[in-house]
Amino acid sequence: MIKTAFLLAKKDLYSELKTKQVLTTMIIFAGLVILVFSFAFDPANNTTKAVIPGVIWVIVVFSGILGLNRSFLSEQRNDTMQGLLIAPMDASSIYLGKFLANFTMMLVVELVSIPFLFLLFDFKIIGSIPYFILIMFIGSFGFISIGTFLAALAANSKSSEMLLPLLLFPVTSPILIGVVQATRIILTNMEKFSSALAWIQLVSAYDVIFFVLCFLLIEYVLEV
Amino acid sequence: MIKTAFLLAKKDLYSELKTKQVLTTMIIFAGLVILVFSFAFDPANNTTKAVIPGVIWVIVVFSGILGLNRSFLSEQRNDTMQGLLIAPMDASSIYLGKFLANFTMMLVVELVSIPFLFLLFDFKIIGSIPYFILIMFIGSFGFISIGTFLAALAANSKSSEMLLPLLLFPVTSPILIGVVQATRIILTNMEKFSSALAWIQLVSAYDVIFFVLCFLLIEYVLEV
Amino acid sequence: MSMNLEREKATLPLSESADAKSPILPKILLGITIVLILTAIYLTFMYADIEKTMGVVQKIFYFHVGSAATAFTAFFVTFIFSILYLVKRKRIFDTYASVSAEIGLIFTTLVLTTGPIWAKSAWNTWWVWEPRLTTTLILWFIYMAYMMIRQMDGVWDKKARLCAVFGIIGFTDVPIVFFAIRWWQTKFHPIVFGNGVSQKGGGIADNMLVALIVSIFALLSLYTYLLNRGVEFENMKIKVDQYKEKLREDLEN
Amino acid sequence: MIEIKKLTKQADNKLILRGIDLSIEKGETVAILGPNGAGKSTLLKVLATLIKPSSGLVKINGLDLKKNHLEIKKLFGYLPHSSLLYDHYSPLENLVFFGKLYGVTNAEERAIELVKEVGLSFFLNEPVKNFSRGMIQRIAIARSIVHEPELLLLDEPHTGLDQGAISILNNVILSMKAKGTTTLMVTHDFKQAAEICDRIIIIKNGKLVDDFKLEDRALNLVSEKYQLQVEGVS
């Protein structure tokens, strides 16, 4: 199963390597969101520094949605999804493969856009960078794992690119609330570190529960 | 030409009336954007009230993008776009028809979501409501007229739903900056009314110029 | 030469109506509901004390909490029937799940309207962004999304399957709403039962408690009645569709 | 009716059409044959104004393709591989919409009549998306003739049709021919080509390699010539 999942992820990532379309779009989009926010909140103003944790996750959410949408939309041309469905593998392999591809792309986008954000807003991290990375990781993990699942679900609809945000935002909002809080604490206010840790635990638990749930339920989503 | 445009707009709006999908989705999406912003930026904080004019336009932009995308994506199934292209009408009729349909839907979304926003953020309007409506109107007009044009352009790409925001943000940013400023003044600070008027004039001029430009150039976009 | 595609697809054998049970049940339910609601109204306005600080507005409390409890129950029912549907694949389970979700959505909407009305007088604002309120709003959005999946085009079994999956996923928010005030520190929303992070459960006067419990039961029995009626109605609609199809085919042949 | 001179089309560096000269009279029924990838569909797309030629001259009814877009678009009906139908609309709604787009006066009546003609009146009000391949093709044919065009451009019109529908289609083409309509039809089915066409064109590698008149439905002649041109040489 793992092997098939890797094969699928490789296919997606390889076609991405060839065209670089999705990735570039996601990164440019992230850049645009940063720009819009820099208009909206004057970056020179010191109080607006407080919005940075929020901006980080707004970027992840909105550019993530672009990638997630693509992930299953791209299987609609020529009904290639049917090709995957009649192949001898479990539905969970498809899920895992798509998840891996999406997660990789998300991480790349974050790797590029967040340093850019810090630079533009001239932000000095006074907290712990390893913890920050950890939070980014678990937050993205949860967002993408649920997102991949819901993208598969939404793909059944005629206008799936519209349905996905409707499904995704409410379901992932506990994760988002958690990671925004944790990020805020880690980046600006290390005194409340224990509270951040509690948030991290909460989000991790949510991640695990949902990953398992998605893994089990994907079979019913991809069933024809 | 006008007749054909109305025919096209009627087709889109009629199919929307039947399914009500795009509209509901746009409205719910607007609500969700409010939600995401609420936990990204603490709204209890009084300074964030200042961002409300910004949030209004973020809603317009993001839910508008959903509708704009749909508008030409829906013509891709079975290549119905080709059906329109071989029909005996000018490209500008197609543009006008799509513009009318999109603009109508955008107005409906605004009509529903903005009162909601005011309620949720407990915002008291101290400015002039007619002027506010005027601003919403010219802002949406400009955004949708450019958006429709760029959606037609983006539709040529394989991953058009990703390309559209990339094209749209930079081009419409003058309009957006203008209307955000004007909205802010109208809603909170009527003393600077003359300055708001200047913004309105500027945006209107931009609207007219771009509408004419799009009208003339659409032929080259839709050419095959 | 066949110039026309024939259209003699037979309709399914009309399924035996599910309501082999006597039609007395809805009447009994209706009776109980009416009695309970009248009692609840009496208890609320006549029997229970008027709250000291908030005054008469506090009466909204019984309805507010009752609606919330009912909504939670409704979503739980949806959750259970969704699982049942995925296992058994009977249409009736899907009907129950969907009707229950719809009623739950209505009650959530009630919470979301009574809440702000109360808030306007208690906190002098319609809305604040704090955990309980936010999570409740999220709950509303989740079941709105559920309804959107139902609106999708396609055959019913596909929609039923996807809805069932989403009904399971979406239910996770219900415990979060419930525990929101108990885990997070809340500045606004009060806790009555149990303890929160920053405040103790307030507890209430006995006569208020009685009124509350009766209100909750009144609304729950209203829910049961609505569920029963809704499912009946859906079944009827399914049957009418079948008849219509059959009729059309009879006409065509 | 159609006048093509030195038509070439190149996509990137590849020449798809390499100098085609062709002239078709009003009222002719022409079949375009040729192996896969020869450029038949591309030629039809050029005529349907969906692709701009790289060089060469194309005149339809004396009108230059480059300049008189609108007039030409009114003239022809085009049936490509895809159906050009709105999935969630019924046949009736689809045909009425396209009818109105072409300025057909009594669009509704015409639509109902056409749906009846292609044998789908029972499905008049059902959304097209659930239709089978052949049913979609039938509606697509109806769509392409909704405005009673003077020129028919058909790309493999017989795909997916059952025997009944094939004879319906052939009858439609023949009855339109009687009214003076010109038809260009790409096909791989020699039998149908021989049945309704009075002229055959063979295209190979983007070039016109044969062009002959056909009489008495001479199926053998077609196969023979095709074999000679396409398989004999290669």
Add this chain to the structure above:
Amino acid sequence: MIEIKKLTKQADNKLILRGIDLSIEKGETVAILGPNGAGKSTLLKVLATLIKPSSGLVKINGLDLKKNHLEIKKLFGYLPHSSLLYDHYSPLENLVFFGKLYGVTNAEERAIELVKEVGLSFFLNEPVKNFSRGMIQRIAIARSIVHEPELLLLDEPHTGLDQGAISILNNVILSMKAKGTTTLMVTHDFKQAAEICDRIIIIKNGKLVDDFKLEDRALNLVSEKYQLQVEGVS
């Protein structure tokens, strides 16, 4: 090989398949004929596990369709109307991907061999999206047999193919038949059906109305029976 009992499929309130009983031996080549909208493609989709039957029993190679998904999926190759190919991938990449998905050991070699077999070696490394209809169909055929399936489910496989490709396809089917492969083929082309099939099934209105063996490529017999069943009755 295939055992179908009382198979029905309903979409909402409409019965598409109305009780089909069918049993097919290993090595048979069966053509499925029938008018548009009869339910032929639906039947094939059920066999390809793409649609769940509403009721009835389907067994392939003794395996129950409901329970032994994975084993059954390995057995068959399915060619639907759409190509199931990734547009921006070349034929080689497409075939290698699907080969690996099916656990073909030397996927690369097999892919190259297949592309050659369908006569597109010149286009080995060009993205599929620019291909003509017939070329895509050729690659789609290669895709469906990349894992040398024991059961072939072909839905109108001859669409868009030129004469050369048709004989390639027929040869492929016949040579696979020699190796013991079972083939189910939906088609509207009686000639091809008579040429390669040894059994004909006629479906009408979701019911199996005729089922007979064919000898000596008796095209007349096919037309006759079809006419009787499909057109004679109505």
